[in-house]
Amino acid sequence: MGEQRQRYNEEFKKQTVKYIQQEAKTIAEICAELNIPKSTVHQWLAQYREFDHEPVANATKLREMEQLLKEKERELKAKDRELTDAQEELAILKKALHIFSKPKN
Template identity: 65%
Template sequence: MAEQRQRYNEEFKKQAVKYVQEQTKTLPEIAEEMNIPSGTLKNWMTKYRSFEHEPVASANP
């Protein structure tokens, strides 16, 4: 029997991407924490990512 696919609404996806951007954890760690396949979360990052919540990288290492 086929496994039932989980459906997520647009707001959930956007909030998940925002959460990823605010964390210092790796994408696979967050995907596991949220019980979402990391590939799915990566696709959402590509589609919904905005840079307003990410820290600006310093030019000095």
């Protein structure tokens, strides 16, 4: 008679795929650690893989993140300019209020 097949629930599969994506170990090492066949894990990767959990080593993801960083830097510079303008306006208004609030002689 053949060996009894091991069954895994959906949550276990998803957690295993997430674990593989976050670890620096090879798939073979993780399969040996968890005592799961490599072919099974490769099927799970194909089915449950989420690229948000991937390391940044991917060149495409690196370019996307650099572009996002540049965009955020531009937004930050624009906000800094707006803040500086608002501070200057406030200083001018304070001076004007001080000048116009003096009693007339």
